Amino acid sequence: MNEHYKPAIHFHQVQYSVENLHILKNVTGSFPEGRITTLVGPSGAGKSTLLKLCNGLLSVDSGDIFIQDKNINEYEPVELRRKVGIALQSAPMVRGTIFQNLSLPMSLQGKTLSEAEAADLLEDVGLKKELLHRNTQDLSGGQRQKVSIARTLVNRPPILLLDEITSSLDRTSTQDIEELIVKINRKYGTTMIWITHNLKQAIDVGDYTWVMMEGEVVETGESELLKTPENERVQRFVKGEGE
Amino acid sequence: MTYLSLSITLIFVLIPLVLSKTLKLGLEKDTMIATVRSIVQLLAIGYVLQFVFDTENYLFIFLMVTLMIVTATLNVRKKGAAIRGITWKVAVTLIFVELLTQGILLGFGITPPTAQYIISISGMVIGNSMVLAILFLNRFTSEVEARGEETELILSLGGTPKQAIHNQLTQAIKASMIPTIESQKTVGLVQLPGMMSGQIIAGASPVQAVQFQLLILFLILTNAAVTSVMLGYLSYPTLFNERMQVLKTKNGK
DSSP, rough: TTTTSSSEEEEEEEEETTTTTTEEEEEEEEEESSSEEEEOOOOOOOHHHHHHHHOOOSSEEEEEETTTTTEGSSSSHHHHHHHHEETTTTTTOSSSBBBHHHHHHHHHHTOOHHHHHHHHHHHHHOOGGGGSSSSSGGHHHHHHHHHHHHHEEEEEEEEEEEEETTSSSSSHHHHHHHHHHHHHHHOOOOOEEESOOOHHHHHHOSEEEEEEETEEEEEEEEGGGGTSSSSSSHHHHHHHHHH | OHHHHHTTHHHHHHHHHHHHHHHHHOHHHHHHHHHHHHHHHHHHHHHHHHHHHHOOOOOHHHHHHHHHHHHHHHHHHHHTSOOOOOHHHHHHHHHHHHHHHHHHHTTTSSSSSSHHHHHHHHHHHHOOOHHHHHHHHHHHHHHHHHHHHHHHHHHHHHHHOOHHHHHHEEEEEHHHHHHHHHHHHHHTTTTHHHHHHHHHHHOOHHHHHHHHHHHHHHHHHHHHHHHHHHHHHHHHGGGTTTTTTTTTOOTTO
């Protein structure tokens, strides 16, 4: 699917297991640079694990991952994680205010984030700047998810991994985030890999899609493939989604 | 105190036994075991100490202190079983604390280099460090488990393992030191320390007993800080691998 594009991330026969459970089985494929690729598939397909492998939170058992043509093992972990940002599914927060959370990526590097910069980031994700000093314990699930995305953007990573970032948002907030992600992608040419259970979202927002099942990539192509998949298992999955 | 008087003190064992039986607490067996063990262990150590004090041989002093450190280490390691290599980490910490304490006391001539002082103070130092280490490991392992997502978040943003575990580490260090600090705030007002009371009962002047007790309190404060901090900084790197990833602990969490 990616012959016209340079791969930002390439997987070559990647396997990953936990004890005797095979989470990823011989995964091979590329994520094109500057495009949005969605990862869809049932729970337990290995999608979140794939993202954590790209960010270096986990390492492969066998096979290789290349990030911008360089083997992932050649990157220093800290360098890799600042290049490949990830917004985690549970949107974890450190104890304290939104501002403290937005400042975190900078403070980890011994730098500071100004309040004005933090306020801009908040507004980018559709939150009012008046919330800047609110404790994160007082936020709704949707607000936490938005703060999590804003915090990931602080490092301005050229590759952004998004793990079900709209699963706890209402329709309006979901739409805001979709627009924001597309805007960032178009403005900065950021490569995005987005896990979603929302097939309409995958078709509307994604340029490409990977369908994963039981640790395998069963079908890849332009997002439209989700309307008329070739693979029977994917057909059943898409049908099940609509039921 | 005669053995007859000592026998009469068993009344203090009968009271909890009767209460346990009456209220069906089911603690009779444990109370009996604890009583018998304490009689046997303390009498045995009494005779051993008498022998060591009489001989004043440094080899026996060394063996006594080693026995204390080994016993304390084996006791603490159970609480930190999830941390790789916890046995030697605890042992190194206890040895360091003992050397630091005795180094200062003997080096500055605060206490004489006799078995009587070295063994008694070692017992208090190692015993206190053992309790501190257990408190620290209990809190540290539960903090690490409870705040796993926070650790993963900081790593994912490009933080180092030290940055990722900093909050959990400082929380555990503070929590383990608080009982020592709090008990020292009320010492003399609420409770008279056992060692000081013992000295007074044995005929020492209260002022002299207080002077010695102050020395022990300050020692214990240092021990508390050094034990928690040292054990913490020895333990946290084993939670991560060289790729700065969180390793699974031995109990799979």
